[in-house]
Each structure stands twice: as structure tokens, then as C-alpha cells.
Amino acid sequence: MIRECRREDFNKVIKYIFEKNAIAEYAFDTCPNEMEGIQQLLEEAIDKNDMKIIVSYEEKNINGVALLPCNDIENDCIGIFTTSSFKDIAMSMFQYVKDTLKGKSYYLYVNEQNKHIEELKDYYKVNDLGKDMTLVLDTYSDSFINSYIQENKQEDSFEEFKEDFAVMHDELFPDIYWSSKRILESLDDWKIILENNQDILIGYVILVMNKDNIYIQQIGVKEEYRKNGYGHKLIRRVMNYAAMNRKSLILDVETDNTSAISLYKSLGFKTVKVKHLYQIKF
Structure with missing residues (x-):
């Protein structure tokens, strides 16, 4: 069963995202340094009606989460977090996305170690737009x-x-x-x-x-x-x-921007992940 997240289920959904994001093969666009910020941004986005959280349930257990924008912009980002069978759960959620937000292209950041995106290519047109590197500075x-x-x-x-x-x-x-x-x-x-x-x-x-x-x-x-x-x-x-x-500093930079990466690393930034940017056309 797939439905919009209810406010009373929000903490359960966030816990699910945190747990699955700790597993590289399921991780999309987050890293441990960012997780609290993700929760804060999601709360604000939902309260402002800028974003929907779509949840897949098996009986009373969550087995998939999709983040969808609630705006009219032509291109935007979605994030998918899954358990068990990516093909069965994520594909049904992408079908929900396709039916809900027709005629648009979407941009999706995917952790480099997450290979499940390959399965989407059998069903949708997926363009690889390159890679970004996430850098963190947390020691001063x-x-x-x-x-x-x-x-x-x-x-x-x-x-x-x-x-x-x-x-x-x-x-x-x-x-x-x-x-x-x-x-x-x-x-x-x-x-x-x-x-x-x-x-x-x-x-x-x-x-x-x-x-x-x-x-x-x-x-x-x-x-x-x-x-x-x-x-x-x-x-x-x-x-x-x-x-x-006394806060950590996080930024993203394209992996082919070698001069910027060299500058950031000379200032003490460390790489925490590399992620692909994909465009998915429904």
C-alpha cells in the first residue's frame, strides 16, 4: 500500500530513512553529517506544503519512502529509500510518481555505491549528468x-x-x-x-x-x-x-572541478561521499 505520510507517522519515517541511509547500497543523497539537517528541512517543507513524503507499507511496516516536490517547477529532485526488493517496491513508487506528477523530468542524486539505479534504466530513460563530491570540514x-x-x-x-x-x-x-x-x-x-x-x-x-x-x-x-x-x-x-x-561545514562540488576540490582540501575539507546526478524522464 502506498499513501502520503501522515503527520503522526513522521518520526517513524525519519527513523526509517536514517537506518536505511546507513547502508551504502540503499543510500541516496544524504550522509551522517547531514541527517539532522534533512529531518529539519523535511519538517519545514511539509509544514509549508513544499514537499510530500510518500510511504510504502507492508501491513504496518514501512518498506519504502519517496520524497516529492509540491511545486510547479519543471525540474526538481526526488529521493527514494527502500528496503528488501528494490525492483518491486521502488518501481511501484516510481509509478506513483509518474502518475502523480506527469510530464516532468526529475533530478535524482544517488550515492556512488548505490547500484540500484541500473534497474530503473530498464523502465525509464535515465541520463547520467555527472558526479558531485560532498566535502566536510568539522575540525577547527x-x-x-x-x-x-x-x-x-x-x-x-x-x-x-x-x-x-x-x-x-x-x-x-x-x-x-x-x-x-x-x-x-x-x-x-x-x-x-x-x-x-x-x-x-x-x-x-x-x-x-x-x-x-x-x-x-x-x-x-x-x-x-x-x-x-x-x-x-x-x-x-x-x-x-x-x-x-562550532558547526561542521558541508558543501558539494562537481568532481571534474579539480581546482575547487584542491582549494577545499587545502583548507582542511575531507571527502565523505561521491554521488551521481541522474535525470529521469517519465
């Missing part, structure tokens, strides 16, 4: 933290640059779900760190925060200011902020 020296305290940099007023941020973000990333409009409508869910030269906005970093972690959602630098060290400067400021707040 006392001297690093103290240097931030001594620096005591005054944060720039976001209100002052709000309009400039909106224009820059939509120009740099015109096709992503998190448009400037969506971000500005939910500013309480984000922290945005700016880099500016007097009254000119040069770049920014968008952060998603939870109890233990900070996730770098997006980094943007104006094209004419690139290769001048501003991206590195923004990352250092984010590291300082994370260290001061």
Missing part, C-alpha cells in the same frame, strides 16, 4: 577561532544590498529552484554572507543552517571579478563563521 584549531574573534568583522547589511543580490543571483543561476524570490520570501531559513567593495556587491554565499551543520547552498561571484581571490575570501569568511559557531 583554537587559533583559527581566535583569529576570527580578533578580526571581529562587521557583517554588511543585507537590506542595503537586497536588490543587488536578487539581480545578481537570478543572472548567475537563472534555472534553479531557489530563485531570489523564493530565498527572499524565506530569509529566516538562510544566512547570506556578502562580499562587497564599498557600494558594489561582488559576491555572496548562501548558507543553510541547523543545530550541528552549515551547508553551503550557493556561491556567486560577478563574472568580471572572478579569478581575483573573491571566491576564496568568501569561503574563508564562511569557515570563520562556522568555526565561531
Whole structure:
């Protein structure tokens, strides 16, 4: 039986996701550092009606979970977590997805060790769009933290640059779900760190925060200011902020972006997983 998750079943579903995600062959787009953040984001998404959780039950036991967006965007992400027979359970859930959200393409991140995606290729058109690497920084020296305290940099007023941020973000990333409009409508869910030269906005970093972690959602630098060290400067400021707040820092980078990976690793980031990005056309 497949149905939408009821609020009273939410904790049971989250526990199921946590348990199955610990098994590499079933893991999709999460790692241990991110799990608490995933729970927080799911709770908020459900409360705001941005996402549905579809659950497969066998009698009273959960044997599959699908995450579906509740928006009208043409392309979005779904996540599938399964037990037992991937073919039987996941295929029935994908059929539910197909029937519920017709005519769209979906993007799905899959842990590199999860080989079950191959089974989907027998039924749907699956395009491999490349791989991303998830990096984590969770250790900071006392001297690093103290240097931030001594620096005591005054944060720039976001209100002052709000309009400039909106224009820059939509120009740099015109096709992503998190448009400037969506971000500005939910500013309480984000922290945005700016880099500016007097009254000119040069770049920014968008952060998603939870109890233990900070996730770098997006980094943007104006094209004419690139290769001048501003991206590195923004990352250092984010590291300082994370260290001061005693939080792990998580980011994703494409595996063929070797220069960025080298930079992050030189700053102390460690690889925790590699994941494929697939486009599934129903």
C-alpha cells in the first residue's frame, strides 16, 4: 500500500530513512553529517506544503519512502529509500510518481555505491549528468577561532544590498529552484554572507543552517571579478563563521572541478561521499 505520510507517522519515517541511509547500497543523497539537517528541512517543507513524503507499507511496516516536490517547477529532485526488493517496491513508487506528477523530468542524486539505479534504466530513460563530491570540514584549531574573534568583522547589511543580490543571483543561476524570490520570501531559513567593495556587491554565499551543520547552498561571484581571490575570501569568511559557531561545514562540488576540490582540501575539507546526478524522464 502506498499513501502520503501522515503527520503522526513522521518520526517513524525519519527513523526509517536514517537506518536505511546507513547502508551504502540503499543510500541516496544524504550522509551522517547531514541527517539532522534533512529531518529539519523535511519538517519545514511539509509544514509549508513544499514537499510530500510518500510511504510504502507492508501491513504496518514501512518498506519504502519517496520524497516529492509540491511545486510547479519543471525540474526538481526526488529521493527514494527502500528496503528488501528494490525492483518491486521502488518501481511501484516510481509509478506513483509518474502518475502523480506527469510530464516532468526529475533530478535524482544517488550515492556512488548505490547500484540500484541500473534497474530503473530498464523502465525509464535515465541520463547520467555527472558526479558531485560532498566535502566536510568539522575540525577547527583554537587559533583559527581566535583569529576570527580578533578580526571581529562587521557583517554588511543585507537590506542595503537586497536588490543587488536578487539581480545578481537570478543572472548567475537563472534555472534553479531557489530563485531570489523564493530565498527572499524565506530569509529566516538562510544566512547570506556578502562580499562587497564599498557600494558594489561582488559576491555572496548562501548558507543553510541547523543545530550541528552549515551547508553551503550557493556561491556567486560577478563574472568580471572572478579569478581575483573573491571566491576564496568568501569561503574563508564562511569557515570563520562556522568555526565561531562550532558547526561542521558541508558543501558539494562537481568532481571534474579539480581546482575547487584542491582549494577545499587545502583548507582542511575531507571527502565523505561521491554521488551521481541522474535525470529521469517519465
